[in-house]
Amino acid sequence: MKLYFTPGTCSLAPHIVLRELGLEVELERVRLGAPPVIASAQADYRRLNPNGYVPLLQLDDGSLLSEGVAILQYLADLQPERGLLPAATPLQRYESMRWLVYISSELHKMFSPWLFHPEYGEQAAEVARARIAKRLELVEHQLDGRGFLLGPAFTVADAYLFAIVSWAKPCKLPLDAFPQLQAWLERIGARPSVLAAQQAEKLR
Ligand SMILES: N[C@@H](CCC(=O)N[C@@H](CS)C(=O)NCC(=O)O)C(=O)O
Incomplete structure (x- = not known):
């Protein structure tokens, strides 16, 4: 999984949850601005999330999930026994x-x-x-x-x-x-x- 994040923003929430669950995650930093940029690739982030905001979760099959509340529930549902x-x-x-x-x-x-x-x-x-x-x-x-x-x-x-x-x-x-x-x-x-x-x- 890959989490598109910007330090200190709301993307900290799924980041914390990924660590609570002990899941492997690649962190991809997004530099917010006009335009928002994927820092490592110097690519326009809006190609992945047209709204240009974080967080965004990319699953191992490439599918994308945006909206923090949806991402949090998705992550919690991966390990329901943890009761998150x-x-x-x-x-x-x-x-x-x-x-x-x-x-x-x-x-x-x-x-x-x-x-x-x-x-x-x-x-x-x-x-x-x-x-x-x-x-x-x-x-x-x-x-x-x-x-x-x-x-x-x-x-x-x-x-x-x-x-x-x-x-x-x-x-x-x-x-x-x-x-x-x-x-x-x-x-x-x-x-x-x-x-x-x-x-x-x-x-x-
Ligand atoms: N509805 C989105 C909003 C996310 C959001 O507001 N993210 C902020 C950081 S906390 C952001 O990336 N803002 C940049 C922008 O809106 O262009 C969600 O809940 O995931």
Whole structure:
């Protein structure tokens, strides 16, 4: 398998999950920009993903899977016994999906693009920060009494949330009001899979 990634972006989530599962993966760095470029080949990345964004997973038969939430579920389904996508009952699976969708639409897409594009201005950034802080209240409540987002064990939702909430500091979003979230960030950040992925992406 090959993961097209850009250091420190949302592609960190599938990268962490690949390492949690101990799967062999080739990392292919994408330099985002206009145009986005596959760094090793100096080729236009849009030939593979017309939307030009990461992550993108290439399977060994060459097929391509885009969209982070789909990639995370695909990876978890490769080793269901690892429980990275709780699905003991249909409701549990939908609860897992609910959180993946929440992270994607209410958090990820409030950070990006609003807090990564200075051209939108500080006023837009302030609105985004306030909205994200409001959305994090649900996360803080969910983490109360739980080791991980979906319960007692690490899941793909933790990997995704970690990749996104790690942007809080560079985006000047204080997390002081979220002690559970801060403790969770430290716990997740200490996992061998996370440390290895960050090291491979030269984030530490
Ligand atoms: N809907 C996509 C969005 C992915 C996304 O926003 N990726 C960002 C990095 S976190 C990116 O590559 N942005 C560059 C761009 O949009 O041109 C997903 O969830 O996978």
